[in-house]
Amino acid sequence: MRIDVNAFLGGYPFAKVPGTSPGDLLAAMDRVGIDEAWVTHLPGLFWRDPTAGNAWLYETCRSSPRLHPVPAVHPGLANWPDVLREAVAQRVPAIRCDPCYFALAPSGPEMIALAAAAGAAGRPVLLAVRLEDARQRHPHDVTPELPAAAVRALVRSSPAARFVVTHADRGFIEEVHFGSTPDEARRIWWDISWIWGPPEEHLATVLRTIGPERFVFGTGQPLRLPEAAIAKLDLLDIAPEQRAAIESANARAAGNGATP
Amino acid sequence: MLIDVHAHFFPERSPRPDWRAYNASRLRAGERIGITVHVTSTLGTFGLTSPTYFPSPADVVYGNDFTIALQREHGVRIRGYACVNPNYQDHATAEIARGRAAGMIGVKLAASRRADDPLLDPICEAAQQHRLPILQHIWQGRRRDWPGQEASDGAELCRLAARHPQVLFILAHVAGGGDWRHTLAVAPAYPNVYLDLSGSGVDGGMLEACLASVGAERLLWGSDITMDTGWAKLRYLQHLLPPADFELVAWKNAARIFPPGSFPSD
Numbered sequence: 462m463r464i465d466v467n468a469f470l471g472g473y474p475f476a477k478v479p480g481t482s483p484g485d486l487l488a489a490m491d492r493v494g495i496d497e498a499w500v501t502h503l504p505g506l507f508w509r510d511p512t513a514g515n516a517w518l519y520e521t522c523r524s525s526p527r528l529h530p531v532p533a534v535h536p537g538l539a540n541w542p543d544v545l546r547e548a549v550a551q552r553v554p555a556i557r558c559d560p561c562y563f564a565l566a567p568s569g570p571e572m573i574a575l576a577a578a579a580g581a582a583g584r585p586v587l588l589a590v591r592l593e594d595a596r597q598r599h600p601h602d603v604t605p606e607l608p609a610a611a612v613r614a615l616v617r618s619s620p621a622a623r624f625v626v627t628h629a630d631r632g633f634i635e636e637v638h639f640g641s642t643p644d645e646a647r648r649i650w651w652d653i654s655w656i657w658g659p660p661e662e663h664l665a666t667v668l669r670t671i672g673p674e675r676f677v678f679g680t681g682q683p684l685r686l687p688e689a690a691i692a693k694l695d696l697l698d699i700a701p702e703q704r705a706a707i708e709s710a711n712a713r714a715a716g717n718g719a720t721p
Numbered sequence: 722m723l724i725d726v727h728a729h730f731f732p733e734r735s736p737r738p739d740w741r742a743y744n745a746s747r748l749r750a751g752e753r754i755g756i757t758v759h760v761t762s763t764l765g766t767f768g769l770t771s772p773t774y775f776p777s778p779a780d781v782v783y784g785n786d787f788t789i790a791l792q793r794e795h796g797v798r799i800r801g802y803a804c805v806n807p808n809y810q811d812h813a814t815a816e817i818a819r820g821r822a823a824g825m826i827g828v829k830l831a832a833s834r835r836a837d838d839p840l841l842d843p844i845c846e847a848a849q850q851h852r853l854p855i856l857q858h859i860w861q862g863r864r865r866d867w868p869g870q871e872a873s874d875g876a877e878l879c880r881l882a883a884r885h886p887q888v889l890f891i892l893a894h895v896a897g898g899g900d901w902r903h904t905l906a907v908a909p910a911y912p913n914v915y916l917d918l919s920g921s922g923v924d925g926g927m928l929e930a931c932l933a934s935v936g937a938e939r940l941l942w943g944s945d946i947t948m949d950t951g952w953a954k955l956r957y958l959q960h961l962l963p964p965a966d967f968e969l970v971a972w973k974n975a976a977r978i979f980p981p982g983s984f985p986s987d
Contacts, residue, residue, distance in 0.1 A: 476902075476924075476926070477926060478924075478925045478926050479925060479926045479929060480925060480926075492960060493956075593924075594898065594921070594922060596898040596899050597861070597862075597898065597899055597900045597901070597922070597924075600864070657921065657946075657947050657949065658750070658947065658948060658949030658950075659746040659747065659749070659750035659948050659949065660743050660744070660746040660747040660750060660946070660948060661743075661746075661946060661947070662742075662746055664949075682925065683925040684924065684925050685923045685924060685925060686923040686924075686925060686928075686953050686954065686957050688923070688952075688953035688954075688956040688957050689923040689949060689950050689953035691953075691956075692949045692950070692952040692953045692956065693949040695753070695952075696750050696753055696754075696948065696949055696952070
């Protein structure tokens, strides 16, 4: 069983990206052996009201049981508690809020309120550090990357708050993990999509120093080839049970069992 | 058969105290991926005693000596580029000749000078004389200067390639930073420019765009400093390409552009 916690549906505003339809995503999952995916409506992340893509996302996932919706929640919009309640009613594994893309202070009062409420509702907040390599972004794509300090501040803000952080590299992960208490660190899961394999061996290093229980399988597809996350795992020497935890069990734990 | 045209091993005199473990990791991962030959370059001391992209003549010699020793130690498993700094003309051309005599199979130009600078012309003439391809470090679509290097982009390399149509150029790491679309817009018109697919990027649509730009006949597989992303692109190419075209990218194009006898299949 392999669950991708970091997948998108829909077009990307800054570049032509193939394979963004639900059918294309499912075909890519079949190609590389991914059973289920947590999916977000990608164009919505760039809309003034990112939650406007949620209805389509719910409808799409209802007709594709392998896809699990991760809807956007914008805590700067007054109706966000309703959006969160709807997400919980839809049994989502996580809700998504990318403060830098939504032009919110990354650890400001809106984010802190959302983190606490989502935690109380038993749902982690999923955040991306970045969607693209900063060196290649469109000249008009000037969205800052999520700062590590914001993740530290958010996890400290509420004992109920939980997070799945995607597209983080080794330095970011280590800075947050070892800058947090053990209890705080236990409430963060990291996807492996942006962690380098050999010969730098960043993934092997953090699995050894932080532990496999904190890592989940994520690809960033279709913006990134899903083959990359699998290749990283295939280049590791880890016990089968550890790999299974990264590929599915940890995601189930992070999603509070919402993913079947 | 699989040839990695863009590899690096670290020497003892470098900023990495873990250089032995790093090199062992590359070889171990290479075995798992199925790499037959790593074609490597050593950029001086990688910053220890002169800048990585502006290596001093002494560091150039040290780095090339290390590469030559790797070739001797590992036989056909590792082949080398002679890294040179074109600001030291006579030294650079002498290093190319020395490297070729020691079995090196290409020339590596880092970022000591823009790719279209006239100082590169004697390097190209030496490469042509020894029938060596030139691997040129490239920033895809450079929009500003980057610290620590005098980076070139694809358009600048193509200007050099136009001046030296008999020399074969490897445009480094299309997936290694910057906007690869900038490179793909200029490369098709220059048949002596080959694209190396190495780099940490695994963008959706990138490989399709590379194939549409220059075709499988001008793509070379490589990893640079992230072998996991290299393997990912290789796996996706197996899905995208018919077997004959996949073999071109995996090794046959490399076998064609490097000197005869460089690889076990020759």
